[in-house]
Amino acid sequence: MALLTKAETPPPPPRRRRLVYRLRVLRHDPTAALGLILVALLAYLVVAPLVAVVSDAFRLQYGDQVHAGQQPGEWTGYYLWRVFRSQISGLLFWEPLLNTLVVAVGTVVFAVVVGGGMAWLVTRTNVPGRKWLAGALVVPYMLPSWTFSLAWLSLFKNERAGGQVGFLQAMGIRTPDSLAYGAVPIIITLGLHYYPFVLLLVGNALRRIDAQLEDSARILGAPQRTVIRRIVAPLMLPALSSAVLLVIGRVLGTFGTPYVLGLPADFRVLSTGLYQSIRDRSTGVASVLATVIVIIGILIVFTDSRLMREHRRFVTVGGKGAMDRLGDLRRWRWPAFALGLLVFVLSVLVPVLTLLLSTVTRTPLDLSTFTLDFWLAERLPGAVGFPHGVFRGSELWTAAWNSLRIVGLASLICALCGLLIGYVVVRGSAPRIAGFLRQVSFLPYLIPGIAFAAASLSLFAVARGPVPALYGTTFLLILVMAVTHLPYSSRSGIAAMMQLGREPEEAAQIAGASWWQRMRRIIFPIQKGALVTGIVLPFISGLKELSIVIMLTTTGTELLTTLSIGLVDYGYTQLANAVVLVIALVSFTMTYLTQRLTKSSLASGLGG
Amino acid sequence: MPNITLSGVAKSYGGGDYAVKNLDLTVPDGAFMCLLGPSGCGKTTTLRMIAGLEQPSAGTIAVGDRILDSVERGLYVPPEKRDMGLVFQNYALWPHLSVRENVEFGLRMRKVPAPERRARAAAALKMVHVDAAMERYPSQLSGGQQQRVALARMLAINPTVLLLDEPLSNLDARLRLEMRAELKRIHDESGATIVFVTHDQLEALTMATDIAVMNEGELQQLAAPMELYARPANRFVAEFVGSPPMAIVDVGAAPTGLAGSLLRFVESRAAGCAPAGIGIRPEALRLDPPPDAAWSEEALVEAVLPAGSSWTVRLRILDAELYALSYTPVEAEPGDTLTCWTDQMHLFGEGGDRISSWDRTKVGA
Ligand SMILES: Nc1ncnc2c1ncn2[C@@H]1O[C@H](COP(=O)(O)OP(=O)(O)OP(=O)(O)O)[C@@H](O)[C@H]1O
Ligand SMILES: [Mg+2]
Numbered sequence: 001m002a003l004l005t006k007a008e009t010p011p012p013p014p015r016r017r018r019l020v021y022r023l024r025v026l027r028h029d030p031t032a033a034l035g036l037i038l039v040a041l042l043a044y045l046v047v048a049p050l051v052a053v054v055s056d057a058f059r060l061q062y063g064d065q066v067h068a069g070q071q072p073g074e075w076t077g078y079y080l081w082r083v084f085r086s087q088i089s090g091l092l093f094w095e096p097l098l099n100t101l102v103v104a105v106g107t108v109v110f111a112v113v114v115g116g117g118m119a120w121l122v123t124r125t126n127v128p129g130r131k132w133l134a135g136a137l138v139v140p141y142m143l144p145s146w147t148f149s150l151a152w153l154s155l156f157k158n159e160r161a162g163g164q165v166g167f168l169q170a171m172g173i174r175t176p177d178s179l180a181y182g183a184v185p186i187i188i189t190l191g192l193h194y195y196p197f198v199l200l201l202v203g204n205a206l207r208r209i210d211a212q213l214e215d216s217a218r219i220l221g222a223p224q225r226t227v228i229r230r231i232v233a234p235l236m237l238p239a240l241s242s243a244v245l246l247v248i249g250r251v252l253g254t255f256g257t258p259y260v261l262g263l264p265a266d267f268r269v270l271s272t273g274l275y276q277s278i279r280d281r282s283t284g285v286a287s288v289l290a291t292v293i294v295i296i297g298i299l300i301v302f303t304d305s306r307l308m309r310e311h312r313r314f315v316t317v318g319g320k321g322a323m324d325r326l327g328d329l330r331r332w333r334w335p336a337f338a339l340g341l342l343v344f345v346l347s348v349l350v351p352v353l354t355l356l357l358s359t360v361t362r363t364p365l366d367l368s369t370f371t372l373d374f375w376l377a378e379r380l381p382g383a384v385g386f387p388h389g390v391f392r393g394s395e396l397w398t399a400a401w402n403s404l405r406i407v408g409l410a411s412l413i414c415a416l417c418g419l420l421i422g423y424v425v426v427r428g429s430a431p432r433i434a435g436f437l438r439q440v441s442f443l444p445y446l447i448p449g450i451a452f453a454a455a456s457l458s459l460f461a462v463a464r465g466p467v468p469a470l471y472g473t474t475f476l477l478i479l480v481m482a483v484t485h486l487p488y489s490s491r492s493g494i495a496a497m498m499q500l501g502r503e504p505e506e507a508a509q510i511a512g513a514s515w516w517q518r519m520r521r522i523i524f525p526i527q528k529g530a531l532v533t534g535i536v537l538p539f540i541s542g543l544k545e546l547s548i549v550i551m552l553t554t555t556g557t558e559l560l561t562t563l564s565i566g567l568v569d570y571g572y573t574q575l576a577n578a579v580v581l582v583i584a585l586v587s588f589t590m591t592y593l594t595q596r597l598t599k600s601s602l603a604s605g606l607g608g
Numbered sequence: 609m610p611n612i613t614l615s616g617v618a619k620s621y622g623g624g625d626y627a628v629k630n631l632d633l634t635v636p637d638g639a640f641m642c643l644l645g646p647s648g649c650g651k652t653t654t655l656r657m658i659a660g661l662e663q664p665s666a667g668t669i670a671v672g673d674r675i676l677d678s679v680e681r682g683l684y685v686p687p688e689k690r691d692m693g694l695v696f697q698n699y700a701l702w703p704h705l706s707v708r709e710n711v712e713f714g715l716r717m718r719k720v721p722a723p724e725r726r727a728r729a730a731a732a733l734k735m736v737h738v739d740a741a742m743e744r745y746p747s748q749l750s751g752g753q754q755q756r757v758a759l760a761r762m763l764a765i766n767p768t769v770l771l772l773d774e775p776l777s778n779l780d781a782r783l784r785l786e787m788r789a790e791l792k793r794i795h796d797e798s799g800a801t802i803v804f805v806t807h808d809q810l811e812a813l814t815m816a817t818d819i820a821v822m823n824e825g826e827l828q829q830l831a832a833p834m835e836l837y838a839r840p841a842n843r844f845v846a847e848f849v850g851s852p853p854m855a856i857v858d859v860g861a862a863p864t865g866l867a868g869s870l871l872r873f874v875e876s877r878a879a880g881c882a883p884a885g886i887g888i889r890p891e892a893l894r895l896d897p898p899p900d901a902a903w904s905e906e907a908l909v910e911a912v913l914p915a916g917s918s919w920t921v922r923l924r925i926l927d928a929e930l931y932a933l934s935y936t937p938v939e940a941e942p943g944d945t946l947t948c949w950t951d952q953m954h955l956f957g958e959g960g961d962r963i964s965s966w967d968r969t970k971v972g973a
Contacts, residue, residue: 012618012665012666013666013679017679017680017681018665018679020682021678021679021682021683021684022663023682024682024683025663025684025686028684028686029686431622501700503696503698503700504700504701504702504703506661506687506694506696506700507694507696507700507701507702507758507761508702508713509686509687509688510659510661510687510688510690510692510693510694510762511688511713511714511717511762511765512688512691512714512717512718512765513688513713513717514688514717517717521713522702525704526702526703526704528704
């Protein structure tokens with residue numbers, strides 16, 4: 001028996017034979033077909049819009065022939081010139097860019113100082129009410145981001161923008177423009193919204209640091225200050241840089257706050273500039289701006305992952321739950337608690353109460369003028385576009401129903417896609433398809449929401465081939481909303497399927513179950529929990545979403561968020577505030593319930 | 609029930625490497641065949657190909673006349689139509705179904721009416737002694753019980769072929785012994801053809817009717833257990849099967865020391881025989897007074913390692929170190945000199961294949 005020499009690998013069968021065999025196998029295994037469908041879907045919904053918006057930036061649009069001296073559809077550098085080099089490029093681009101930078105840096109500093117400090121307080125010290133603070137300080141993140149800006153207006157608004165003035169002005173204290181509008185209030189309100197983000201990321205990292213690392217340094221004779229500088233700080237760097245970059249990315253794509261607080265004072269940032277270009281129908285300029293935002297967004301995330309990779313060697317092993325020894329604040333305990341409480345009061349109670357009071361008083365916050373008219377009145381004298389309390393008439397209910405319907409469907413689609421992507425990736429019969437799905441489903445994460453909405457408009461606003469123009473349809477809203485939340489659901493879908501592995505399904509296959517039976521009786525029932533979280537998290541963040549939908553909604557498809565911004569446009573402050581309160585209440589309640597029911601932490605839903 | 613035949617089966621997971629290379633294997637009807645080999649040699653891959661969960665890159669897999677896979681002829685039967693049972697190494701029970709529902713699943717898929725389904729599930733569970741835990745969920749069972757449920761789940765559909773991938777590796781020693789006996793019993797009672805993957809040679813030797821030894825994706829030898837032990841096809845099998853393993857002394861061009869001593873003995877028996885390696889199993893290396901027709905040599909005792917019922921002795925014989933396994937007490941101390949002898953040798957040729965075995969007690973092979 002010359003076995004050792006015999007077993008050369010045989011020559012593979014001819015290519016055509018193998019192909020016939022493969023096709024036969026594929027006919028029995030819908031995973032590959034499913035993978036291809038998902039690939040096509042993602043290519044169309046994620047990649048194509050980006051290609052469309054970039055190409056729109058370089059093609060002459062209708063209406064610009066005279067200025068550019070070219071025919072529509074021709075390749076052109078006209079928009080680049082207009083945005084970057086022309087006389088109005090300062091107004092169009094450079095000034096908004098500078099403002100964006102100012103706001104981003106300011107917000108980051110604010111969020112890091114407050115969030116980092118609070119993180120240290122709730123993870124590393126014996127501050128009284130530590131647990132409660134840890135939970136309460138995350139609440140601002142559950143409110144729509146521009147809640148704070150509306151509250152700000154209710155307090156500081158002056159007569160510049162017309163409509164109801166703010167509390168201080170009504171008291172006879174003049175609020176200067178720089179306090180009422182522009183960079184300062186934007187930074188403060190965005191900072192109040194984003195500091196929980198830093199708190200969560202940095203807090204998690206602090207919690208993971210192994211106390212033994214510090215102990216060993218102390219034993220080796222390092223004083224407390226050195227320990228912090230040489231041990232704790234370097235270990236915190238990855239989480240901190242991650243938080244910083246992600247906050248910058250968010251600020252870049254955020255629309256509501258700079259719109260509410262910036263525009264009245266002509267303080268433009270890139271996102272509001274993009275919005276205005278689209279409203280002005282200067283598609284070419286809008287495309288250039290969107291492309292710039294996309295590029296900055298991608299750069300940020302790449303920097304982040306590069307930094308993370310460099311920092312990976314810092315990852316501490318097995319430091320789980322080792323943080324049981326807390327720094328003793330001694331006589332600073334109560335002052336520290338007061339500080340935490342102050343942050344909570346300023347970031348949650350003050351904004352929410354301000355909004356609430358503003359909706360129940362005729363003169364801002366003057367309780368002697370108490371009224372429920374803004375909520376309930378049949379007729380509101382003086383208001384033209386919305387002449388009744390928010391609960392009257394059909395507007396709020398229609399918008400709420402739209403929100404529920406559109407966001408709900410989008411979340412459902414999103415969660416299903418996420419799970420199916422996970423399924424295809426884990427089945428892994430085609431590594432290249434799996435790789436594509438993994439990466440492309442994550443792509444929207446790199447792209448600030450408003451830029452992605454602009455990109456989708458580029459592709460879907462006009463009829464292309466067999467696809468009719470989708471602008472203004474519910475369908476488009478659902479699609480875009482589902483796609484932008486796909487990174488979270490696909491990541492959780494992949495994680496859930498990875499954890500399950502392929503064996504439970506294979507066991508069913510061996511037992512004789514067809515593909516459909518396996519999906520229906522094994523995969524979906526087992527993944528029920530993952531599916532529910534996959535629906536609820538995008539749903540909560542979708543309810544608060546403004547940046548993405550603001551450009552896509554029309555009168556027929558008003559959502560709660562756009563309704564509220566519309567009321568701001570009219571100058572009906574109290575009504576706008578009332579609507580935001582409704583959104584905040586719904587989103588807060590749902591987040592709270594979800595955390596209670598699924599024990600999932602908000603950190604995993606940081607997508608909001 | 610017909611044989612399972614694999615002919616020319618190869619499997620590559622992409623890239624140039626083959627997990628299984630040109631495998632020809634026939635599992636006789638009603639056999640209890642073990643696939644034995646070191647980790648990563650392609651056992652699981654082979655099993656999964658038989659089950660249809662993995663597709664070969666070349667070759668044909670058939671049960672009797674029914675071709676399940678043939679790359680050359682473009683034929684394929686999906687796993688759900690193969691009517692085989694497969695027990696996974698980690699059980700893969702469905703966590704959302706109770707034990708009973710787990711076991712009934714396959715019957716449900718076969719549209720067996722409810723009363724019969726219940727009866728058959730109960731019978732299968734009874735066979736593996738977990739019928740008391742019928743309404744529990746997998747997470748409420750011990751590892752051993754889960755493993756039995758996984759087995760019952762496959763037994764319930766009365767498969768003609770039962771594939772088992774290291775099903776006993778997660779059990780403790782006592783339960784493993786128990787389950788070995790139980791598997792044997794199930795094999796006898798059901799009459800199914802069983803293919804059993806393991807890297808535990810003791811498991812293979814005690815349970816199998818046939819053993820297929822694999823290494824690096826290649827079949828090394830297919831034989832009955834004792835045949836495999838007595839006449840290993842090549843150096844790999846010789847060294848892999850048996851514990852402590854067979855010592856193989858390399859014979860160079862001008863052998864000296866132990867190799868020279870052994871070669872002189874071999875040549876005196878069979879002139880012109882030129883082995884490249886000479887193997888001696890530890891239990892064949894004896895320490896009692898030598899008979900006439902045996903090879904013998906002085907040995908220095910280096911260590912004595914008692915293990916209850918047996919004694920392992922490390923010996924230095926000329927220039928080499930060998931182990932002897934004795935089932936009678938060894939009185940020697942380290943530093944003593946003994947005469948050791950053997951009358952069983954395995955001779956291996958240049959390529960590593962066995963040329964012959966010499967055994968004084970049996971007539972040569
Ligand atoms: N899905 C896969 N993709 C790529 N390579 C694989 C895959 N599955 C197995 N292999 C490779 O094929 C070879 C054989 O693997 P296989 O799982 O059959 O080994 P095994 O004999 O079952 O080993 P063990 O005893 O450790 O279970 C290994 O080198 C392994 O790395
Ligand atoms: Mg294996």
